[in-house]
Amino acid sequence: METKDVIYELRTKKGFSQEELAEKIFVTRQAVSRWETGETVPNTETLKLLSRLFNVSINTLLGSPRELICQCCGMPLEDCNISKETDGNFNEEYCKWCYVDGEYTLDIWKRYVEIGGKEKLEEFKRKLIDEINALGVEGMPKVEKLNALVGGYINLEYCLPNGKIVKFLDDNATYLGNQLECEFGGDRCFGIAANMEFILICTYEENGENPELVIYKKR
Numbered sequence: 001m002e003t004k005d006v007i008y009e010l011r012t013k014k015g016f017s018q019e020e021l022a023e024k025i026f027v028t029r030q031a032v033s034r035w036e037t038g039e040t041v042p043n044t045e046t047l048k049l050l051s052r053l054f055n056v057s058i059n060t061l062l063g064s065p066r067e068l069i070c071q072c073c074g075m076p077l078e079d080c081n082i083s084k085e086t087d088g089n090f091n092e093e094y095c096k097w098c099y100v101d102g103e104y105t106l107d108i109w110k111r112y113v114e115i116g117g118k119e120k121l122e123e124f125k126r127k128l129i130d131e132i133n134a135l136g137v138e139g140m141p142k143v144e145k146l147n148a149l150v151g152g153y154i155n156l157e158y159c160l161p162n163g164k165i166v167k168f169l170d171d172n173a174t175y176l177g178n179q180l181e182c183e184f185g186g187d188r189c190f191g192i193a194a195n196m197e198f199i200l201i202c203t204y205e206e207n208g209e210n211p212e213l214v215i216y217k218k219r
């Protein structure tokens, strides 16, 4: 859908006339009319006002040109799960679980923002990706990206050669990781979980069934 259709639809759904909408966002009725005929597009400031008024993201107002994903956990973003800033504007970079009240909720992010911000985290991720790829695990495709994952979701139980059942992760901590399909096919996937101290690589079947540890390596 194009911006003109999006605006028309949102306006009529709310039952506003062009005049009424214009008043609410401090523009002229003619401006609204020009948006709806596609002659012009609202400027950035007006898009923000429209976003607040209709409770939809700017991406939606622009006809969804971008495929939004949470930069923290990798979840696809839609208007219902996009985070907001404390002033009520959408923050279209993160989901509403990873970014709450103007702060990152996942510990690894908090730690990095404290140390040096987002760029530092990206730098760390790249380094970690290089280290993981350098391990040369047979059948595992090259890692391209890492997402933040909550330990509780990926804390699998492994059976060691001595018969002991162990878990390696902390349910409440956050790790950087990913899931990759095996290059040789089959129904086993590779799982990666890492943090500043270690890299863990395992394989498992659907839903984490029958996990096997491949590598646990201190960094």
Ligand SMILES: [Zn+2]
Pocket (backbone or CB within 6 Å): 070, 071, 072, 073, 074, 075, 094, 095, 096, 097, 098, 099
């Ligand atoms: Zn997220």
